Amino acid sequence: MTRLDPIARRALGRTLSRLATASVAESVSQDPGPAPMPFETARIGFTGAPGAGKSTLISRLAKRRLAVCRERGGVAVIGIDPTSPLSGGSILGDRIRMDNVANESDLYIRSLSSRASHDGLTDNIADLLNAVESYGFREILLETVGVGQAEHAVRHAVDTLVMVLQPNAGDAIQAMKSGILELADIYVINKADLTGAARTAAEVRGIVQHHRGEGKWLPPVIKVARDRPEDITALDNAVSDHLDWSSRWRDSAEILRLRRRYHVQSLIARRVLEVLSDRPELLEEVSVRDSYLRTVQALTKDRHLLSETRENPPDGKK
Amino acid sequence: MSLKGKRILIAKPGLDGHDVGAKVIALALRDAGADVIYTGLRKSSEYIAKVAVDEDVDVVGLSMLSGSHMELVNETMRCLEAYDAGDIKVFVGGTIPEKDREALLKAGVCGVYTSEMPLEEVLSAIERQLS
Numbered sequence: 275m276t277r278l279d280p281i282a283r284r285a286l287g288r289t290l291s292r293l294a295t296a297s298v299a300e301s302v303s304q305d306p307g308p309a310p311m312p313f314e315t316a317r318i319g320f321t322g323a324p325g326a327g328k329s330t331l332i333s334r335l336a337k338r339r340l341a342v343c344r345e346r347g348g349v350a351v352i353g354i355d356p357t358s359p360l361s362g363g364s365i366l367g368d369r370i371r372m373d374n375v376a377n378e379s380d381l382y383i384r385s386l387s388s389r390a391s392h393d394g395l396t397d398n399i400a401d402l403l404n405a406v407e408s409y410g411f412r413e414i415l416l417e418t419v420g421v422g423q424a425e426h427a428v429r430h431a432v433d434t435l436v437m438v439l440q441p442n443a444g445d446a447i448q449a450m451k452s453g454i455l456e457l458a459d460i461y462v463i464n465k466a467d468l469t470g471a472a473r474t475a476a477e478v479r480g481i482v483q484h485h486r487g488e489g490k491w492l493p494p495v496i497k498v499a500r501d502r503p504e505d506i507t508a509l510d511n512a513v514s515d516h517l518d519w520s521s522r523w524r525d526s527a528e529i530l531r532l533r534r535r536y537h538v539q540s541l542i543a544r545r546v547l548e549v550l551s552d553r554p555e556l557l558e559e560v561s562v563r564d565s566y567l568r569t570v571q572a573l574t575k576d577r578h579l580l581s582e583t584r585e586n587p588p589d590g591k592k
Numbered sequence: 593m594s595l596k597g598k599r600i601l602i603a604k605p606g607l608d609g610h611d612v613g614a615k616v617i618a619l620a621l622r623d624a625g626a627d628v629i630y631t632g633l634r635k636s637s638e639y640i641a642k643v644a645v646d647e648d649v650d651v652v653g654l655s656m657l658s659g660s661h662m663e664l665v666n667e668t669m670r671c672l673e674a675y676d677a678g679d680i681k682v683f684v685g686g687t688i689p690e691k692d693r694e695a696l697l698k699a700g701v702c703g704v705y706t707s708e709m710p711l712e713e714v715l716s717a718i719e720r721q722l723s
């Protein structure tokens with residue numbers, strides 16, 4: 275049975291639904307499966323403002339990555355779109371920009387809504403990425419919600435982060451200067467068929483290409499125009515270069531530590547949301563200090579939620 | 593009632609090039625709380641089934657104006673079976689002559705919602721099917 279036969283696709287699809295909607299208690303109680311190994315599956319993130327062209331770019335790049343990965347496990351794309359705070363519903367629109375690759379048999383595309391997350395990702399993203407990895411994909415391309423200046427979380431979810439900007443994004447760039455703009459590994463000035471791309475590229479270079487030196491990664495700034503396949507080649511090469519650089523210079527223990535930190539932090543943040551909406555009385559008729567202490571106390575009761583077996587694994591390791 | 597937590601694929605099989613109706617229903621389903629995916633125009637049954645499976649949707653809505661709805665429905669059902677996904681429900685919408693309703697329901701679709709039906713009626717019918 276090959277990885278992407280119809281039955282496996284069905285199983286993966288269902289697993290991802292279950293994980294995406296798991297409560298905090300369900301997420302921490304489940305069997306974590308084999309620990310993922312950094313660099314086995316490359317995780318490549320794409321972030322940037324709404325409409326910057328992330329989905330279109332991913333679909334063009336996916337075609338190239340597939341050419342390399344086909345024999346080695348294929349490529350998975352995860353596209354996240356915002357959940358409407360009013361209805362709780364969403365239009366998952368990333369896929370429709372990916373028509374040019376959607377028929378490729380070794381490509382798996384999955385659309386997810388952001389649910390309770392406000393960090394550009396979605397609930398349980400760590401579990402979701404691990405599950406996709408466990409199906410043996412060689413690369414995962416992750417598209418965040420269209421974001422503003424402050425959504426840094428994707429940095430810890432992926433190995434290589436591509437920031438997608440548009441020409442004449444001058445003000446946006448100023449606003450991002452000390453935010454997410456310094457976090458990416460590769461910058462794309464997308465829609466370079468429009469005017470202003472060269473100036474925007476120069477501006478971005480001025481901000482991001484400061485720290486040179488041995489073992490340092492100098493983030494490339496790549497202009498990508500609609501009708502220029504050679505621009506996608508440049509991006510494809512930059513992604514490969516960065517993955518090579520990472521496996522050479524980055525410490526996999528450190529990567530796992532950062533992933534773990536984000537994972538635990540987001541579980542706790544979401545558990546706070548769960549507790550506060552289940553128990554509105556925690557906030558009633560007391561000072562902020564008392565509300566805070568009550569909430570912390572409510573959280574510590576969570577020990578009972580989790581099964582004993584997970585706290586004391588059979589092999590005795592903690 | 594609400595469609596919160598439901599995943600719905602709105603698909604356009606066949607050759608007609610009009611998707612205003614499909615988009616209206618997609619937005620209405622979103623406003624009722626569902627996660628909605630739209631395939632875009634002129635997709636094969638095989639492709640629609642693959643997307644339904646990869647996206648693990650609860651139901652597929654086939655929006656059809658072209659007249660070959662019987663054939664397309666049967667084909668889509670067959671492809672879903674091949675993915676071990678016969679349990680994914682299918683409804684049809686668009687311009688469906690009243691005389692074909694029975695046959696479509698017999699073929700296994702869970703609902704036939706024509707363009708004349710008020711939107712609220714369609715939404716509550718879908719909610720009933722998925723609850």
Ligand SMILES: Nc1nc2c(ncn2[C@@H]2O[C@H](COP(=O)(O)OP(=O)(O)OP(=O)(O)O)[C@@H](O)[C@H]2O)c(=O)[nH]1
Nearest residue numbers: 323324325326327328329330371420465467499500
């Ligand atoms: N001129 C030009 N337009 C582009 C290019 N790439 C994408 N677009 C257009 O930009 C719009 C948004 O593209 P998407 O790929 O959906 O952008 P996105 O960043 O994924 O959008 P969200 O996921 O909604 O945040 C569409 O109308 C595309 O046709 C490009 O290279 N040049």
Ligand SMILES: [Mg+2]
Nearest residue numbers: 328329367368
């Ligand atoms: Mg997109």
